[in-house]
Amino acid sequence: AQTVTQSQPEMSVQEAETVTLSCTYDTSESDYYLFWYKQPPSRQMILVIRQEAYKQQNATENRFSVNFQKAAKSFSLKISDSQLGDAAMYFCAYWTGANSKLTFGKGITLSVRP
Amino acid sequence: DTAVSQTPKYLVTQMGNDKSIKCEQNLGHDTMYWYKQDSKKFLKIMFSYNNKELIINETVPNRFSPKSPDKAHLNLHINSLELGDSAVYFCASSHSDRGNSPLHFGNGTRLTVT
Numbered sequence: 001a002q003t004v005t006q007s008q009p010e011m012s013v014q015e016a017e018t019v020t021l022s023c024t025y026d027t028s029e030s031d032y033y034l035f036w037y038k039q040p041p042s043r044q045m046i047l048v049i050r051q052e053a054y055k056q057q058n059a060t061e062n063r064f065s066v067n068f069q070k071a072a073k074s075f076s077l078k079i080s081d082s083q084l085g086d087a088a089m090y091f092c093a094y095w096t097g098a099n100s101k102l103t104f105g106k107g108i109t110l111s112v113r114p
Numbered sequence: 115d116t117a118v119s120q121t122p123k124y125l126v127t128q129m130g131n132d133k134s135i136k137c138e139q140n141l142g143h144d145t146m147y148w149y150k151q152d153s154k155k156f157l158k159i160m161f162s163y164n165n166k167e168l169i170i171n172e173t174v175p176n177r178f179s180p181k182s183p184d185k186a187h188l189n190l191h192i193n194s195l196e197l198g199d200s201a202v203y204f205c206a207s208s209h210s211d212r213g214n215s216p217l218h219f220g221n222g223t224r225l226t227v228t
Binding site: 031032033035039042043044045046047050052089091095096097099100101102103104106107 | 156169
């Protein structure tokens with residue numbers, strides 16, 4: 001079965017510090033893409049970052065970067081210089097060519113302490 | 115301009131009623147989706163359409179019927195509503211059904227069945 005696992009239900013970080021959110025996935029496909037989505041209290045789903053599995057270089061978007069470990073099937077999100085506006089639920093997701101759909105993990109709630 | 119808009123934002127109705135949620139995207143995307151987010155925030159795909167054709171139909175009760183009159187619209191009709199249908203329903207679109215096309219989500223419709 002193809003799954004996405006986010007084992008930490010909640011995390012907390014001090015403003016201006018760095019936090020890493022974990023995600024592991026399980027697939028036998030070679031063609032897949034990985035994503036992190038953010039859902040703030042407004043409930044809007046916002047794409048944070050994406051990673052193509054065939055690329056070795058870790059994706060980076062401003063303060064957000066990923067640590068993609070393909071052999072370990074791990075895809076963690078690092079948020080640097082955390083801001084109050086980063087407080088949200090974060091979902092890890094992946095897409096494979098086998099079923100052409102985006103499968104989400106259960107999400108992790110991130111709180112930012114001022 | 116809202117890229118993916120869905121209406122209504124909130125929907126409260128009684129068991130047994132029939133209701134519809136409308137979705138429109140102005141991004142020129144070929145693929146549209148319906149996702150359901152349950153009370154535990156778990157997101158699961160329900161349907162996807164590519165160029166008005168149904169390509170994904172997950173295990174969803176046949177009380178749920180999507181309709182795509184054109185590429186820019188994907189509506190969701192629900193018959194004989196049940197308490198368990200209470201959830202947030204998200205419409206989304208992407209350029210194609212390939213993994214390199216990130217999903218753009220609407221703001222969700224919170225459906226409450228009493």
